[in-house]
Structure formats: structure tokens, C-alpha cells
Amino acid sequence: MSATFPLTPQAQSPSPSLHKGQAERVSSLLSGIFDDYSGPPFSIRFWDDSVWRSAVDESVFEIFLCNQNAWHTLSTAPDQVSLGEKYIKGEIEVAGDLFLALRALPQIEQALQDYLPGTSFRTAAKQLINRTSRALHWGAVHSKRRDAAAISHHYDLPPEFYKLFLGPSMVYSCAYFRDWRNDLYTAQCDKMDLICRKLDLSGRDRFMDIGCGWGSLVLHAVEKYEVVGYGASLSQRQVDYANERIAGANRKGQAQVYLSDFRDLSEVQAPVTKLASVGMCEHVGQTHIDAYFREAYRLLLPGGLFLNHGITQSTHAANDRPSFMDQYVFPDGELLTLTEMTRAAEGAGFEVRDVEDLREHYEETLHRWVEALCLHEREAIALTDHETFRIWKLYMTGSAEAFRRGDIAILQLLLSKNAEGQSAASKVREDWYRHF
Structure with a gap:
């Protein structure tokens, strides 16, 4: 397309x-x-x-x-x-x-x-000026204060703006196209189902989504798999919107979303049996990726499973040039390679049970988002402004091309916190797909 x-x-x-x-x-x-x-x-x-x-x-x-x-x-x-x-x-x-x-x-x-x-x-001088200015205003890279500011910069736009191109699912991550003719809503529901099936969710589980966005996966897991669900985000707008959706679905006693940094989750969340993180690790950075996986490991009870869904970069694509994405879209976003991700996960104690690359699915998702955003140009500008509309059109178009080239990929890592050497992960992949 x-x-x-x-x-x-x-x-x-x-x-x-x-x-x-x-x-x-x-x-x-x-x-x-x-x-x-x-x-x-x-x-x-x-x-x-x-x-x-x-x-x-x-x-x-x-x-x-x-x-x-x-x-x-x-x-x-x-x-x-x-x-x-x-x-x-x-x-x-x-x-x-x-x-x-x-x-x-x-x-x-x-x-x-x-x-x-x-x-x-x-080019190098401009990059130094931009980094210095951000440090003066927001503090040290990946400090809690700076991460909160970076997340707010990207996500604290009106939810109605995102809905123009995300559609009713309000899922801001890669869809899963079981059939390339499927509409975006169906593909996003299939993606959430794929995550839930890899985690083998059921009514016995306490499930948490770190970086939960507008609460879509938490609500999906609660409504379809009857888990007790929790979510965490650094965006106040996302937290408010997610809890409104939970209340509107009459699930307040079964689900809750917190405003929290991943490093502070122990203050608001008891250990859970299943854990997901979708589009979160891109914000963590090389310096804190070990702490990220250690915190996930700590949040899980023995025998628990963690599905990490995030963008990685190929080793040949890394460069230190000024980035439009860093300047205008995802401040301080930092992509790691698959090797770096699995090293950090294993270092925290996880066993890597499965890795699945959905790169082409994200390229297709972005094409659908750009098409929808352009169809709703007037509404997008009315909700934000002309420059914001053009930033998002350019960023999503460029991202689709980066996925097409293979500079970046989207990987689902299924990780297990084994109990005395035993993993709760399915022993065969067929269980994840046969029940769709």
C-alpha cells in the first residue's frame, strides 16, 4: 500500500x-x-x-x-x-x-x-546543542523526571487525536494480520489475543501490562480471559482514559491502571503470575535495560511468564546522527539489538522461550495509520495544530520505511521465570494459533 x-x-x-x-x-x-x-x-x-x-x-x-x-x-x-x-x-x-x-x-x-x-x-554541533538544551530543561538522560517529561511529550495529546488513526481499539503498537485483507481493528484484536495466548492467560491469573497505553490490552485480558488486570503508564492522560474505559466496562473491581515509573512498581503492585510490556522497552535505554528486566523478574511469581513486545534495531543500522524521531517524536528513545535484549533478559534470570519477528506486520500497520491520519487531516489539525499533524505524518511514514528496509524490527520475546527449572510456557507453538 x-x-x-x-x-x-x-x-x-x-x-x-x-x-x-x-x-x-x-x-x-x-x-x-x-x-x-x-x-x-x-x-x-x-x-x-x-x-x-x-x-x-x-x-x-x-x-x-x-x-x-x-x-x-x-x-x-x-x-x-x-x-x-x-x-x-x-x-x-x-x-x-x-x-x-x-x-x-x-x-x-x-x-x-x-x-x-x-x-x-x-550536524554534530546541532546535535550537541540539542542534547545540552534537553539536559538543562529535563535533567539527566533516563532519570525519572526526564523519562516522565519524554513520555508526556509524546503521549499527552488528546486521546481523540490518536483515535483518528488508531481506530476504536486504541492500540498504539504493531497489529497482527492473520490475513492481509483484515481491517486494522481485527488485526489489533488478533495481536492482543496472540499475546494472551502466549501467556496462557486464564481466570487464575493476576496480569500486569507495563506501559499499558490507554488500557486496551488490560481490558481485553480482563473481558476475554477473566484475569485480574493491572496497568502502569507515565502519561496521566493515558491513565485517566484507561480507568474511564475500565469503569465504562463495569470492570473497576477487576482492573486498575496506575501512574508509575517501572522502577517504582513495587510501591503499587504485588507480584503477579503473568506480565506483558508492549512498546515500552524502546523508552528504557541501554543504561537501564538490565534494571527493566530485573524489575519484571521481581514482579513475577515463580513459574510466571513475561511477554516483551518491542522494537529493536539491526546491528548495521546503528548511527549517531541527529534524529528527527529523537528531536520531535520520541525524546530519548533508544533501540537495542536482539542480542542486547536477550542478554539483559537472561542476566535478570529469565529463560528465553520464544522469539517472533513481526516486522512486516508493523510496516503494514503504519501504512494503515498514515492513510487514516491523512483521511482525518482537518480533525487532526483542529485537535492539535498543523505542525503536529505534519510531524506525525512524517514520523509514521518514515517508520514504515525503516521497517521495510529491515533497519528496525518488532520482536515478541516470551520469557519464563522458572520454578525449580520448570517453565509454564507452552511446549508447542500450535497452542498459540489453533484456537483463533
């Missing part, structure tokens, strides 16, 4: 047209920069409607530089943060296939940085 977006530049201060000599120099410069470019054919349109094309073939997307500031950024600071800033402010537009544009972006960015002197130094 792909999506195209019309060229609708925001109102800009007029910039002078390129005269013939300038246009020729710019065209020559771009031809030199992209001499070895082999990605999808594209064009660059300037504010005076002059156009440069990367190939004689028809362009699959067009980058529109709405003013001189946009051209200055492209030619002096072509990193994803700077270019993303111009996009969300409407100074750079993309016509055509935005997914293909972001597929080509790494090649475009690299060609510009290789050809233009000084861009690497400016």
Missing part, C-alpha cells in the same frame, strides 16, 4: 526568482551532487517554479523548496532534523509518493553531505 499527497504549500514570504545564471549554477551543482544517485527518480522545484530533475524518467516524487531558507537548509545542513523542521513548518513540501521520498532520503542526505563541505561539522 502506498499513499500520495498533493502539493499544498503553506503561505510563504516571497523569495526572489533565480535569474538565468543562478539557475544554471544550481542545476550544475545538483547534477554533480547526484551524479551517482541510483534511487527513485525525483525532481526539485524551486519557489519560482524552475525545476531540476535527477533523471529523464518521470519523477515519482517532487521536493518543493518554498523559499530561499529551504534551499539554504538543503545545501548547508542536509540532515534529517533540519530537513524535517522545514517540512513540518511548510517550507519544504513533497508531492507524489511520500513513502518513496523517505525511501530515497538516506541516499539523498548522504550524497549532499559527501559533496558539500562543512555539513558534518554543523
Whole structure:
């Protein structure tokens, strides 16, 4: 599935047209920069409607530089943060296939940085400034204060905004498409069922979801598997919304969601028999991943199971360049490799019982979210603002491409806290799938 977006530049201060000599120099410069470019054919349109094309073939997307500031950024600071800033402010537009544009972006960015002197130094300086500013305002990386601020930055938008693209499930994580023709709601319910079946949930269980979002998995487990359910989130809006849903379903005596850091759960939660964490470990970071799994191990009774569902990065994709995601979407988000995750889990005492990669499912989920968000553009802007809408469109489109490339994956790790060497995990996978 792909999506195209019309060229609708925001109102800009007029910039002078390129005269013939300038246009020729710019065209020559771009031809030199992209001499070895082999990605999808594209064009660059300037504010005076002059156009440069990367190939004689028809362009699959067009980058529109709405003013001189946009051209200055492209030619002096072509990193994803700077270019993303111009996009969300409407100074750079993309016509055509935005997914293909972001597929080509790494090649475009690299060609510009290789050809233009000084861009690497400016990129590194900007990264240092951004990190210093965040430390001054929020404190040390992954301190409790800073983690709470980072979570609030991302999640404390109106729940109605998320519902525009998440749909009625309000599940903000990878869906599971048993059939690629299934609608998103069905796929999200199937994902929650898959988690519950891997954990072998039943009415005998006390179940907890760390980083529970708007309470969807807790409510699903309570209603369908009759567990006693608990959840924890660092977002007050999520906690309030989740408890309202629980009350609306008449399950207040059977479920509760807390405002809590994972490091403080011992203050609010007694040990449980089953544990899940969906989309939480991405916020923990390398420094605290050991503590994260130790806390999960401590929360489980002997014989308990833990399903950790989280994004990982491949070893070849790691880099230290400024990140649009870090700056505008997930402050301090940090992806680990599968090796790092399993090392930390085993170090805490868990036995790794199963690993399942749902990478293609997350790519499809993101395509569905982008399509829905764009269908509800007016409502999204009314609930937030124009820049927030563009940030989310760009972030989710770029994430879909990262999953497609295999730079990142989404892994479900089933972990067991064995009791005298015995695991409660199913001995065969068939039990997880045959009852759908």
C-alpha cells in the first residue's frame, strides 16, 4: 500500500526568482551532487517554479523548496532534523509518493553531505546543542523526571487525536494480520489475543501490562480471559482514559491502571503470575535495560511468564546522527539489538522461550495509520495544530520505511521465570494459533 499527497504549500514570504545564471549554477551543482544517485527518480522545484530533475524518467516524487531558507537548509545542513523542521513548518513540501521520498532520503542526505563541505561539522554541533538544551530543561538522560517529561511529550495529546488513526481499539503498537485483507481493528484484536495466548492467560491469573497505553490490552485480558488486570503508564492522560474505559466496562473491581515509573512498581503492585510490556522497552535505554528486566523478574511469581513486545534495531543500522524521531517524536528513545535484549533478559534470570519477528506486520500497520491520519487531516489539525499533524505524518511514514528496509524490527520475546527449572510456557507453538 502506498499513499500520495498533493502539493499544498503553506503561505510563504516571497523569495526572489533565480535569474538565468543562478539557475544554471544550481542545476550544475545538483547534477554533480547526484551524479551517482541510483534511487527513485525525483525532481526539485524551486519557489519560482524552475525545476531540476535527477533523471529523464518521470519523477515519482517532487521536493518543493518554498523559499530561499529551504534551499539554504538543503545545501548547508542536509540532515534529517533540519530537513524535517522545514517540512513540518511548510517550507519544504513533497508531492507524489511520500513513502518513496523517505525511501530515497538516506541516499539523498548522504550524497549532499559527501559533496558539500562543512555539513558534518554543523550536524554534530546541532546535535550537541540539542542534547545540552534537553539536559538543562529535563535533567539527566533516563532519570525519572526526564523519562516522565519524554513520555508526556509524546503521549499527552488528546486521546481523540490518536483515535483518528488508531481506530476504536486504541492500540498504539504493531497489529497482527492473520490475513492481509483484515481491517486494522481485527488485526489489533488478533495481536492482543496472540499475546494472551502466549501467556496462557486464564481466570487464575493476576496480569500486569507495563506501559499499558490507554488500557486496551488490560481490558481485553480482563473481558476475554477473566484475569485480574493491572496497568502502569507515565502519561496521566493515558491513565485517566484507561480507568474511564475500565469503569465504562463495569470492570473497576477487576482492573486498575496506575501512574508509575517501572522502577517504582513495587510501591503499587504485588507480584503477579503473568506480565506483558508492549512498546515500552524502546523508552528504557541501554543504561537501564538490565534494571527493566530485573524489575519484571521481581514482579513475577515463580513459574510466571513475561511477554516483551518491542522494537529493536539491526546491528548495521546503528548511527549517531541527529534524529528527527529523537528531536520531535520520541525524546530519548533508544533501540537495542536482539542480542542486547536477550542478554539483559537472561542476566535478570529469565529463560528465553520464544522469539517472533513481526516486522512486516508493523510496516503494514503504519501504512494503515498514515492513510487514516491523512483521511482525518482537518480533525487532526483542529485537535492539535498543523505542525503536529505534519510531524506525525512524517514520523509514521518514515517508520514504515525503516521497517521495510529491515533497519528496525518488532520482536515478541516470551520469557519464563522458572520454578525449580520448570517453565509454564507452552511446549508447542500450535497452542498459540489453533484456537483463533
